Amino acid sequence: GALVYQYPRRTICKSGTSMRMECQAVGFQATSVAWYRQSPQKTFELIALSTVNSAIKYEQNFTQEKFPISHPNLSFSSMTVLNAYLEDRGLYLCGARSTGGVAETLYFGSGTRLTVL
């Protein structure tokens, strides 16, 4: 079946430092990868949507300069949180689809829980 592995599961970083998280699709080709953040007591905010052979599109309030994303092939994506501060803490999730279409199932990774000290 389709699986999405995400690592690390948990990470702690000092304020002002950066951390990278990775997302790997197994059993299907992730032509579309969405990165979300779930802040404490909040729902999921879309950070950016990455579709193979298209430019990565960031949502309002999120920028490439802060959250650079790499999506080099159909099974792997990574995102870095640069200069992390307290407001960046939360659960970061990658969701991968097997096509670029809207109506395909989004499979989530296990999430990376970021704590900023």
Place this chain on the structure above:
Amino acid sequence: GEQVEQLPSILRVQEGSSASINCTYENSASNYFPWYKQEPGENPKLIIDIRSNMERKQTQGLIVLLDKKAKRFSLHITDTQPGDSAMYFCAASGTNSAGNKLTFGIGTRVLVRP
């Protein structure tokens, strides 16, 4: 952009009874509506979804209904068990300047009392 309203925020039910969560969306072009269950400290897991060409779908004690005219969809958990206690999120597909995306509701905390 797309907004998805989800109610209630907290739902307390007695074991064996049913639980219902309601969501509304704004974008009439939305055509895919998944529901996710998230247990404490875990990632959200897809439990059921419905597409716009259907009005009802049922699987393993879960029923989802979709009313496209009213732009409303709902999840019904029949015969609730303690293991159904979790956060539940509805979502709707939509398009915006960022391309196709899922917009999530705020979540409903379901608490099943034994």
